[in-house]
Amino acid sequence: MKKNITLENILLLIASVFLFTSCSDELNTYPITDIVAPTQYTGLKDAADAEKALNSIHSIFGDEYWQFDYFFLGDGGADVAYAGGDGDDFFQIDEYRVNSLDYVVARDWGHLVDFEKRCNLIINYVQDCPDPALTQTRKDEMMGEACLFRALTRFQGVQTWGDYPIVDIYVSSINGSNFEDVYPALYPTRQPIAKVYEAIIADCLVAIQKAPDAANKYVANKGAANALIAKAYATMPNPDWDKVIQYSDAVINGGYTLLPNYEFLFDNKHEGNAESIWEVNGEGAGSTINSWCTNVFVGNNWKKFNTPSHTISNALDFKRKATTIKKFPTTFADPYWTTYTQFPNPWKMRATDGTQNFYIFRLADIILLKAEALARKGDLSGSMALVNQIRARVNLADVAPAISEDDAINKILQERFMELAFEGQRWFDLKRTGKSIEILSKQTYPVYDPSTGTSTETLMPYVGNLTTEDLVWPIPQAVLDNNQNLTQNPGY
8 A cells, every 4th residue: 555655754764764873973874864865865976985885884893782782692691791880781681681671772773773774785786886996896895795794783683682674775865756665674574583594694695605705804704604604504493404514614614723722812912813704803992993892891990791600710621711711809899709809800802902803703613513513413423523622722631422412512502601701602502502591590609608618509699580581682662662563572
């Protein structure tokens, strides 16, 4: 049915664009006056215009989502870390009582919507750029990068919220002639999880063909496309484990090697190393990507976010613990580290001058993902051989042979727990393997009894809060109020 185009319609759409694009002043690269211009967008006019649009996509790694919230959800939302810091919104996430009014939930939704919009600009228009200075080779590279970024954006969205909108159109103007086209983009409906994964995989396949060579670790490259599609096939409903093995092998055989020393991965002296697949290049204060995030994780003058849990502290082997956790003298108290004069901090991201690099994908992650696929296929010995490859780097003995698929998955999860702590992976790992409730409901911490001088392992006070409905976040209430085509997740 033809929609009636009224001033009210137009104003509602303008408000929608404002909501989706104003979540962060830092990220507002498209002024509202441009977005609601009365004429159609004419495309990327020249090579400089196209490169500016691509640089805008790269700049997302400098904002809250990838600098902070991704790590907080992946680690603080699981058993790697306690909330730390301040602000009830973060404690709500940590304690499994998040709600639709949580501002972290709202800003993350806004960031991902903005990221997708930036990608669509390139995807919709770069091939038509008339400037001969923008070669076809470069157009293809830019298309590949944008498709991979969009796939990554949707991967984060579908893992966090479940059914998730798919918007393929770059909306630059709203007028009577394009109203019917832009309405579904500005007021999208949620798409089934399986359909979102189809879109993710399709974008990854484009990126595998067109993205820059894997040797360039600071851009969305072919190696990263293989890594992401492997993860997508492992995480989607009804995983395709043969595809996981296929694309994991494309990474493993793609010229990457494990670094001989675990410390080298995080000492800020081995950037763009042989294990790195896709890496964010922190360039310091005042740059496009200032890695300010370390300042909210590491320090000795304030209670920091993502405080290491007793669970991870007790689980880590000597070599990885020395790299992963560092204690600083402190004068403040913490509810879960009450008897200590030194307070633990996550220690993988430690450079506080804005130059810290961090990984989107690295080889150890993909090796363990292949181990998971082999276990699901019944190759328990092959699966454990890959686990032992990761353990050998830190001089740990081989794990005992797996006696069942579930035993193998538990051993892989434990190795990922130790290997990838504070890299934003744990929450998603537990959800993918169906182990969230089983593992997170058993979190404990030591309660000290001064009368006896002993500590008793006690269940965290909030572990009983976690239900299956909590495994996806609520749609932000402001977004629901603005878009009646969206529906809320159950339980919120």
